[in-house]
Amino acid sequence: GPKVLQIPSHQIIDMGQMVTLNCDPVSNHLYFYWYKQILGQQMEFLVNFYNGKVMEKSKLFKDQFSVERPDGSYFTLKIQPTALEDSAVYFCASSYRGNQAPLFGEGTRLSVL
Template sequence: GPKVLQIPSHQIIDMGQMVTLNCDPVSNHLYFYWYKQILGQQMEFLVNFYNGKVMEKSKLFKDQFSVERPDGSYFTLKIQPTALEDSAVYFCASSLSLADTQYFGPGTRLLVL
């Protein structure tokens, strides 16, 4: 089936540093999502993105977070500066339309020290 790739698979970073998580979505998809899963908890919606704009963001999407997809390249989640509570697995997803299946990547495990 369609594949979503995420780079890197793991990232360890010092608190206060910047980190960029990269997502390579399914090639013809137009809608992009980030979800966050803290260890032992369920996956939670962070943000979705379409046509260069954030459509909706949750309360977990702090001011330190930003998303973009410049010129059809990677869909990125940037955290600047990072905090200890940002440690989690971040899953990217993409879909062709709002009514279509969301395809997920394998996640990036972020550890903030």
């Protein structure tokens, strides 16, 4: 069936550097999401994105975070600069409609050293 792919599965980066997490959503999906899960904690919503714009972002979506989907390619989450507390697994999800069950990727584990 359709899948949301996240690349890479694990990324290790030094504090202060920039990182871009890539998500390849299902091809006809229109709504895109990022979630963050710190080890041992609940999964938490970061941001959703539709029609080229951020629809809603949580308090976890700091000024250092940005999202985009240039030319219908990857949906990306960029963190610049990274901080130690950004270490977490980031999950991307997509759906065709806003009131439809989103399909989740397998996550990217980000380790900030």
